[in-house]
Amino acid sequence: SIATKEFKKSFEEALTSIPEAEVLQTALGQTMGAQTQGIPVWLFICVSAMAFLALVILFVAGILLHKKRKLLKYVKWVDEATGLGNKAYFIHTFNEVIEDAARPIYAVAFIGFDIAKVNNRYSYDEAEEQLRFTAKELKDLATEGDIVARVGGGNFVVAHACQTGEIGEWISRVLERLNRYCDKFNRNYRPEFHAGVYMIKKTDDQGELVIDNAQQGYEYAVSNSISYAISNDALLTKVSEDKQLIKYTTSAVENGEIRVYVQLVQNAEGSVMGGEVLARWQHPSKGLVLPSSFIPIMENGGTLGELDYYIFEQTCILLEKWQLKGYDYTLSCNFNRISISSAQFINRIGEIVSKYDFNRENLIIEITESTKNVNKKMAFFNLSKCKALGFQIGLDDVGSGHISFSDLKEFPMDIIKVDQSIVAGATNAKGIALLKSIITLTHKLGMLVLCEGIETERQYLLLKSLQCDYYQGYYFYRQMPVEEVEKIIL
Incomplete structure (x- = not known):
């Protein structure tokens, strides 16, 4: 094309204006060997520069893509309001732990408060403050190997390594700490934390199902105005039967x-x-x-x-x-x-x-x-x-x-x-x-x-x-x- 010819002419003129041009041309020609025979030096330099630039672009793009993937993974697994892991993080981490044959015995607690009530009666900022307080307390109470996450609303999940006989003492201690919110921040109301605790079995291999089982105990505790309930087989059976009755009550x-x-x-x-x-x-x-x-x-x-x-x-x-x-x-x-x-x-x-x-x-x-x-x-x-x-x-x-x-x-x-x-x-x-x-x-x-x-x-x-x-x-x-x-x- 005309533009290519003009560029070629300008490039050759610039090249010949350099005192060492002939030496450079000779050196380039020797370096190119057989591949450069019959190819003008100006074209070779342009192609080489473009190839080098392409390599640089690919390298930078690779770095940016890696960082983006790490960022997306962080966003996918982290709860923005509290900095804790979210439900997806809990399920992923828990499933990895479950696959370990030498895993400890875990109790999974579903802990929460009525965040809608706090929003409606007080303010959105108050609810956010209570979320951050709850997250901090749960992190402080966590021991090595525990998994802590917020799973939505005013609800959190904690996987804690313990024996069956230790569940009551552990969850009571957790709820006692959380209920100090009012005293610590001089509030004139009680957030009413409740919990449901499920002791996982060897056959449990799905984190989402474990969360659901613990949540049944939480909902039972809320509806019966008690601090916590253990999601044992009897309670889960009753909940299942009640759900069937709920379907019938609508009609x-x-x-x-x-x-x-x-x-x-x-x-x-x-x-x-x-x-x-x-x-x-x-x-x-x-x-x-x-x-x-x-x-x-x-x-x-x-x-x-x-x-x-x-x-x-x-x-x-x-x-x-x-x-x-x-x-x-x-x-x-x-x-x-x-x-x-x-x-x-x-x-x-x-x-x-x-x-x-x-x-x-x-x-x-x-x-x-x-x-x-x-x-x-x-x-x-x-x-x-x-x-x-x-x-x-x-x-x-x-x-x-x-x-x-x-x-x-x-x-x-x-x-x-x-x-x-x-x-x-x-x-x-x-x-x-x-x-x-x-x-x-x-x-x-x-x-x-x-x-x-x-x-x-x-x-x-x-x-x-x-x-x-x-x-x-x-x-x-x-x-x-x-x-x-x-x-x-x-």
Whole structure:
């Protein structure tokens, strides 16, 4: 081409202008040997320079590629927030350890706190600070051979070499250190760390499965409000069965498998004033399943809310039916703490109740005492709206947990249900004094008292002497299907 010819001419002119050009040409020609015969020197130098430059580029690219691979490997295996290894790192490292025939005996702990709760109630920065604190404490507690990683959210995994008999002491020590966060940084709340611990077996060869087994214990500990749980065979079997039940619960209401039961309640004069509407699950293969078996499962599976709304509607149906027949009974139904604090709560019950005609004061919406642990502002708003719709409000299971007396004063309660544990415990002076104090305080706050779990005549007579308003328990009536209840009261 013209450009090549011009370059060739310029290069030759520059070369001949050098005094030693002839010597250089001769030397180059001798060096090239047979390969350079017939090839102009200028072209040879250009090709050689380009080849050398290409080699330099390839060398530099190789170095950069090596560094990039190391960086990608670091990013792939390291948790940015804490500097610990992540889940992929744990699985890779653990699988390598497992392949070692001389490996020690490992316990794998799944440890965590509710990071979403910290984010929502406090701040993102507070949650990040707690993550860093947890990572540092776990690293400080780690011994030689331990594997520590963050596996997402507020959750961490630790593989620790120990014997079976040492697990309890070890995990208790770890949780104690982590729960010092509030004291160390002068916080006015508790992060509530929980843990699940799984002792690996010789047949365990997958790190991900080991993490999952430990996590089952963690979730069990959280749902049962205990510090930690050991993921042994019995617990893992129960978890597996519960997961199967959760699959069924999503369709139990739709398939008409929920049966409505009622436990009657009587007043101080001995007359039936109404009852509490309850749910029983008629499982296709397991038969009649009691609430103690399926309510926690439905709550964990996120299906309990739909059950609450279903029972609420069945309560409305019964009240309308009985009122049309000329009976003025009062019925109560329960709502779990999640439903009560939901923004959709009022709309849902409003849609349901609008379909039925009955005296709204004859329906009591009962909430559990633990409702105070959820969105208090939304719960108060919803309860106030319920009062505006004409419903009565009851606080269930008073005395079974950490009661907030400010809730009794501030929330629009009409009736307090004293837990059966308080009634059963009134066998000595202290127990009777406690029961009397609850009844007296409730009356002074302008509310009525219902005591549940009454099983003996002695309990009934004691409660009458303490001016209890309503009575519920096996001493009077057991829970019965609606058909049997109607034979008694209609």
